[in-house]
Amino acid sequence: MxxxxxxxxxxxxxxxxxxxxxxxxxxxxxxxxxxxxxxxxxxxxxxxxxxxxxxxxxxxLFDVRPQVAPEATTAEEELTSLLIDLARTILRPDRISLIRAIITESSESEDVREIIATLETGGDDNALETWLQAYCRQHGYARTNVRSWGKMLFGMTVGDFIFETLGCAQKPLTCDAIQQRTGMAVRIFLSGLKSIHPA
Structure with a gap:
């Protein structure tokens, strides 16, 4: 083997x-x-x-490599497709079960808390942050806190979907709901960036 x-x-x-x-x-x-x-x-x-x-x-959970859809042509489409791919991966039943187990253990185990803290702070391989860095460079948004923005955007989308799934929402999330909500969050996020950094 x-x-x-x-x-x-x-x-x-x-x-x-x-x-x-x-x-x-x-x-x-x-x-x-x-x-x-x-x-x-x-x-x-x-x-x-x-x-x-x-x-x-x-x-x-941390070494997830979402991809931008090849047919995406605008920044909004790229970012939306990246987040949808990330959601599809993380919301798989095997990963949700692992998240449940980790949440249960994190209050009991110093080792598990240490693992999460170490992994959360590390990693230059974050596809969302990489995309945001490239976007900010392209638009001349200097001195931006890409890590903070990435967490914010993740929370508005995938994080919210995880929370809903773990909370055993009455209706399971559909692909259409994930797509619509992610698209709306991305539009709000990109509009917010433009208002912080006017041309």
């Missing part, structure tokens, strides 16, 4: 173990058993439980 296949199998098992037993109840023994791998293989790829769960959370 190739290393990338073994790695994915272990991460999938770690996700299941976290959801079933929580971080404190999760053990390398349980992950090894669930993955059908030996503990030796597990420790060879992931030296500790903390590192295993840090990689799991990073890969499944």
């Amino acid at each position: 190739e290393e990338c296949v073994r790695r994915e199998r272990i991460l999938e098992a770690a996700c299941k173990v976290l959801q079933k037993h929580g971080y404190h109840g999760a053990s390398m023994d349980k992950v090894a058993e669930c993955s059908g791998m030996s503990k030796r293989t597990l420790y060879k790829m992931f030296p500790s439980k903390l590192e295993l769960f840090q990689i799991l959370i990073r890969d499944r």
Whole structure:
């Protein structure tokens, strides 16, 4: 079995173990058993439980690479398509289950809080921030806090969808609702940027 296949199998098992037993109840023994791998293989790829769960959370929730739709021609269409692709990825049932497990564990586990804090502050690979930086350069918006704007825009769109999904909204989100609400949020956001930085 190739290393990338073994790695994915272990991460999938770690996700299941976290959801079933929580971080404190999760053990390398349980992950090894669930993955059908030996503990030796597990420790060879992931030296500790903390590192295993840090990689799991990073890969499944923070290392998401949304794409701009090729047919997008305007800034509004590009940004809308980027956020919709991000929402589609993060709102998948397996990722929502992982988010639920992390929320449950974050109040109980210092390790989980540390993992989230480390991942949240790091990462130059944020597609939304990268798009915003390019947009600001193109329009001459100097000295902008792109990280803050990215968080704001994420909160208006994907963050709101996550909150709604976790809150077990009476009606599940439809693709049309995600598209309409994202488009409206992007229009409001881009208009706001223009008003802060008049031509």
